[in-house]
Amino acid sequence: MAKTTISDIAKALGITPSTVSRALAGNSRVSEATRMMIERKASEMGYERNLLASSLRKGFTDTVGMIVPRINRQFFSNVISGAEAILNPAGFNLIICQSHERREDERRAIATLIRNQVAGMLVSHSLESTSSESLREVVDQGVVLVQFDRIFDDLESSTVVNDNFSGAYEATKHLIEAGYHRIGHLGGDDQSNVYIERRRGYIKALTDAGMAVDEDIIFGDSITRDKGFYNMAKALDKGCDALYCAGDYAALGVMEYARHNHIDIPGQFGVVGTANENFAELLVPSLTTLEQNATEIGQRAAQAFLDMRFNGVVSNIVVSMKLIVRDSASRQHK
Amino acid sequence: MAKTTISDIAKALGITPSTVSRALAGNSRVSEATRMMIERKASEMGYERNLLASSLRKGFTDTVGMIVPRINRQFFSNVISGAEAILNPAGFNLIICQSHERREDERRAIATLIRNQVAGMLVSHSLESTSSESLREVVDQGVVLVQFDRIFDDLESSTVVNDNFSGAYEATKHLIEAGYHRIGHLGGDDQSNVYIERRRGYIKALTDAGMAVDEDIIFGDSITRDKGFYNMAKALDKGCDALYCAGDYAALGVMEYARHNHIDIPGQFGVVGTANENFAELLVPSLTTLEQNATEIGQRAAQAFLDMRFNGVVSNIVVSMKLIVRDSASRQHK
DNA sequence: GCAATATGTGCAAACGTTTGTATTTTTGCA
DNA sequence: TGCAAAAATACAAACGTTTGCACATATTGC
Numbered sequence: 064m065a066k067t068t069i070s071d072i073a074k075a076l077g078i079t080p081s082t083v084s085r086a087l088a089g090n091s092r093v094s095e096a097t098r099m100m101i102e103r104k105a106s107e108m109g110y111e112r113n114l115l116a117s118s119l120r121k122g123f124t125d126t127v128g129m130i131v132p133r134i135n136r137q138f139f140s141n142v143i144s145g146a147e148a149i150l151n152p153a154g155f156n157l158i159i160c161q162s163h164e165r166r167e168d169e170r171r172a173i174a175t176l177i178r179n180q181v182a183g184m185l186v187s188h189s190l191e192s193t194s195s196e197s198l199r200e201v202v203d204q205g206v207v208l209v210q211f212d213r214i215f216d217d218l219e220s221s222t223v224v225n226d227n228f229s230g231a232y233e234a235t236k237h238l239i240e241a242g243y244h245r246i247g248h249l250g251g252d253d254q255s256n257v258y259i260e261r262r263r264g265y266i267k268a269l270t271d272a273g274m275a276v277d278e279d280i281i282f283g284d285s286i287t288r289d290k291g292f293y294n295m296a297k298a299l300d301k302g303c304d305a306l307y308c309a310g311d312y313a314a315l316g317v318m319e320y321a322r323h324n325h326i327d328i329p330g331q332f333g334v335v336g337t338a339n340e341n342f343a344e345l346l347v348p349s350l351t352t353l354e355q356n357a358t359e360i361g362q363r364a365a366q367a368f369l370d371m372r373f374n375g376v377v378s379n380i381v382v383s384m385k386l387i388v389r390d391s392a393s394r395q396h397k
Numbered sequence: 398m399a400k401t402t403i404s405d406i407a408k409a410l411g412i413t414p415s416t417v418s419r420a421l422a423g424n425s426r427v428s429e430a431t432r433m434m435i436e437r438k439a440s441e442m443g444y445e446r447n448l449l450a451s452s453l454r455k456g457f458t459d460t461v462g463m464i465v466p467r468i469n470r471q472f473f474s475n476v477i478s479g480a481e482a483i484l485n486p487a488g489f490n491l492i493i494c495q496s497h498e499r500r501e502d503e504r505r506a507i508a509t510l511i512r513n514q515v516a517g518m519l520v521s522h523s524l525e526s527t528s529s530e531s532l533r534e535v536v537d538q539g540v541v542l543v544q545f546d547r548i549f550d551d552l553e554s555s556t557v558v559n560d561n562f563s564g565a566y567e568a569t570k571h572l573i574e575a576g577y578h579r580i581g582h583l584g585g586d587d588q589s590n591v592y593i594e595r596r597r598g599y600i601k602a603l604t605d606a607g608m609a610v611d612e613d614i615i616f617g618d619s620i621t622r623d624k625g626f627y628n629m630a631k632a633l634d635k636g637c638d639a640l641y642c643a644g645d646y647a648a649l650g651v652m653e654y655a656r657h658n659h660i661d662i663p664g665q666f667g668v669v670g671t672a673n674e675n676f677a678e679l680l681v682p683s684l685t686t687l688e689q690n691a692t693e694i695g696q697r698a699a700q701a702f703l704d705m706r707f708n709g710v711v712s713n714i715v716v717s718m719k720l721i722v723r724d725s726a727s728r729q730h731k
Numbered sequence: 732g733c734a735a736t737a738t739g740t741g742c743a744a745a746c747g748t749t750t751g752t753a754t755t756t757t758t759g760c761a
Numbered sequence: 762t763g764c765a766a767a768a769a770t771a772c773a774a775a776c777g778t779t780t781g782c783a784c785a786t787a788t789t790g791c
Contacts, residue, residue: 081748115746133478134468151505158492171485346679400777404778414777446777
């Protein structure tokens with residue numbers, strides 16, 4: 064019942080722990096014969112290396128921590144899968160923490176991960192965190208940091224972000240080309256790189272098309288379903304006939320308001336969302352939206368970690384977004 | 398840059414590491430005065446306890462592992478949140494692994510967690526695992542095991558499951574009461590307690606209502622969206638006018654087939670799903686389904702772990718399901 | 732005023748590895 | 762057969778804690 068240690072194996076074989084250790088580590092100065100012998104004995108005795116002891120001695124672990132706002136968002140759970148796909152084969156494993164968008168939970172997660180001596184952290188910070196303060200702790204402790212999606216740029220870390228600017232540009236352009244005339248924007252708070260960029264892309268698309276930019280129809284609240292519903296009413300008041308939403312949940316709210324008020328989408332009103340949540344294709348009409356390539360972001364972030372960890376190279380990666388054209392913004396041209 | 402250790406603190410204060418350790422551990426025979434002094438110095442020097450060393454010495458960790466098929470299922474991510482809500486305040490933290498429904502990934506996850514010396518594991522096994530074999534390893538290693546949702550009953554572990562039997566019974570009864578006459582069943586494989594129970598509940602509801610049970614309209618394939626679509630065609634062939642689906646994705650497939658073929662739901666055909674995935678309320682018509690109370694399951698599983706860990710008590714918990722009545726099975730009675 | 736008891740600290744070993752250095756064994760070659 | 766070089770193995774310290782025990786000092790009871 065007591066777990067087998069390398070000393071147990073050594074004793075059973077009449078050799079020393081160091082030889083066993085080296086044999087099991089693979090690459091070393093131990094004869095093929097004894098290695099075979101040791102390996103057989105090890106599996107026979109049900110040996111599992113004690114990672115605690117190993118890491119303590121080696122001075123680093125094979126664990127990387129990941130902090131995300133919530134794992135039940137399609138985006139984040141796919142990022143996680145992407146990261147795992149790179150990290151596991153590389154011999155690392157992932158411990159995942161949720162910040163629930165709260166600064167306090169985030170701080171706690173960081174402390175936990177540091178105490179666990181993680182080799183690195185992949186983080187997308189909570190919305191409550193408006194400064195890099197708590198993350199600074201991470202780099203101060205010498206832990207490799209990779210930020211993704213939501214980032215602070217005053218930290219020594221690699222970053223992986225979507226090309227939110229171009230994405231939003233395309234999304235807005237799509238609405239323009241579909242013939243909508245007065246296109247509003249539902250954005251998130253203006254502290255975050257993500258929403259700032261999307262807003263910029265939206266504005267650029269309008270100006271490039273020679274259309275006026277009206278601050279009155281740029282809503283910067285937040286991108287929840289409720290806010291979408293609520294702001295749709297206001298947008299209609301101000302004469303909008305389309306909205307580019309910086310999130311699918313907001314777009315969902317918009318569509319619900321439209322249904323309740325018998326406004327035809329896409330006939331009378333056009334909507335484009337962002338994120339391609341799993342429900343987007345299921346709505347009626349199906350929602351045209353921006354795909355964030357979450358899995359790729361996860362993979363890139365993991366790769367960025369490995370690059371920093373082993374080659375000391377810091378990278379800033381931009382992943383392009385893809386417009387998924389469905390029905391919610393495709394009306395006949397007039 | 399090098400991390401501060403208790404010895405550094407001790408040296409700085411002219412005392413010994415043991416005193417520092419005791420002071421920081423809180424409960425011990427060290428004077429209030431020195432504790433204050435030590436604590437101040439510790440935070441001043443940015444000390445973070447090295448969990449590796451601590452756990453190695455203590456012989457156990459404050460980590461519990463959780464293995465789920467995939468985290469991007471609403472059900473599982475909510476279970477995770479529920480478990481965290483109990484575990485974190487209790488001083489434990491959670492490391493999450495995905496099996497992707499594959500036996501091999503599951504085995505790897507188990508090995509990883511064991512090597513990490515987790516204090517316990519909360520697991521819902523992959524569909525590929527049809528025997529308790531790999532989980533036996535866990536209890537053999539003396540790791541506390543809690544199984545939830547999908548369980549094997551030949552293991553010494555606590556269990557937390559939904560009351561799938563009663564849930565399916567209610568769901569089927571709902572269809573019967575709505576006036577559907579020939580109600581089929583879309584179930585999962587018959588190896589899993591989950592689907593066996595749901596099927597039993599379905600059958601019991603029919604017999605209690607004096608309705609015939611026809612094996613021809615019980616589909617046991619799997620509960621994916623594709624299978625739902627595919628089996629809906631067969632169900633119609635066999636004259637069904639309703640289906641109780643053991644999963645929402647299957648129900649989704651059913652509804653898509655119906656839409657493509659202009660079959661009115663719920664007018665001509667009734668559907669009830671299971672799981673209350675986030676899209677269920679968004680479908681048109683909205684999907685009547687069984688809520689699994691995932692958060693509660695997570696909490697119960699975590700509590701069961703704590704009970705085993707500290708009191709040695711093994712429990713078998715059943716969590717009731719709740720029928721969420723929406724539109725997909727509510728037609729006028731005739 | 733002295734033994735008996737609390738109370739607060741220090742010492743040193745232990746947890747299971749890894750790894751630099753020392754030692755032994757094997758090998759190749761004259 | 763002998764000897765140096767190479768290969769294989771052993772020794773011992775270290776990673777940062779925790780903890781049983783010993784020790785010193787302070788407190789108490791009589």
